[in-house]
Amino acid sequence: MSEPLVFKNRPNQPIVVEGKTYWISRSVTVVPVLLFAIERQLYVPLGKRGIDMPNEQGKWGLPGGYLDFDETTSEAVIREVYEETGLNLPYLMAHHRVVGDLEHPYLIESRPLYLQNVSLRFPLMIFVDDLPPLAAKVGVGEVEELRWVPVEEAIAQDLAFEHHLLIQHCLETYFCWNQAGDRTL
Structure with missing residues (x-):
């Protein structure tokens, strides 16, 4: 067990000036496209x-968030x-076959559509016998x-921050997956 x-x-902290909240150093977000394969x-x-x-309250989405001080992507x-799902990625990656990595995002976008200026997407597919519990x-x-x-x-839903499109894009471009389920892994 992990x-x-x-x-x-060191978590980012906001400052409030005249009732308006400003975040210090909240310009980079990480979005893992985290997939688990069973057969x-x-x-x-x-x-x-x-x-x-x-x-985006009440909407479903992938785990992810802002880069904090004193940490790598x-x-x-x-x-x-870990915070948003309870999944221990180092443990899972050490004990299962994995395609993708956490050192190199497969896509970097720089467009201030929401609250950040740069979004790093990380592909990760973990092959398991059973889905681990989420907490x-x-x-x-x-x-x-x-x-x-x-x-x-998931792809058919309207997920927060268009995560359904992120999942589909990652599957098609990084994992060479198509809607018929054909994969080249």
Whole structure:
């Protein structure tokens, strides 16, 4: 069984000036396209955004978030996944076959559509016999609910921040996957 993870990051803190909140150093976000394969079926862990989130409340989405002070992008991915799903990526990657990596994003976008200027997408497919349990380490105000969703169902939903399009794009461009389920892994 895996041990709880400990992180060295210093969380970003906002300042409030005349009633308006400003975030210091919140310009980079990490978004792992985290897929779990059982035989030929792919699943994705999705979290329902809680009422304390600044936007997209009540919508389902991938784990991910802002890069904090004193952490690398791969450390941010590990931390965000652990906080929002309870999944211990270092443990899972050490004990299962993995395609993709946490050191090199497959896509970097720089367009201020939401709250960040740069978004790093990390592909990761983990081959398992059974789906591990999901249990967020943050409060329900951030992640209200968690569930495993077959990837075809996730792509068909209107996910937060257009994550359904991110999943589909990653599957098609990085994993060479198509809607018929043909894969070149």
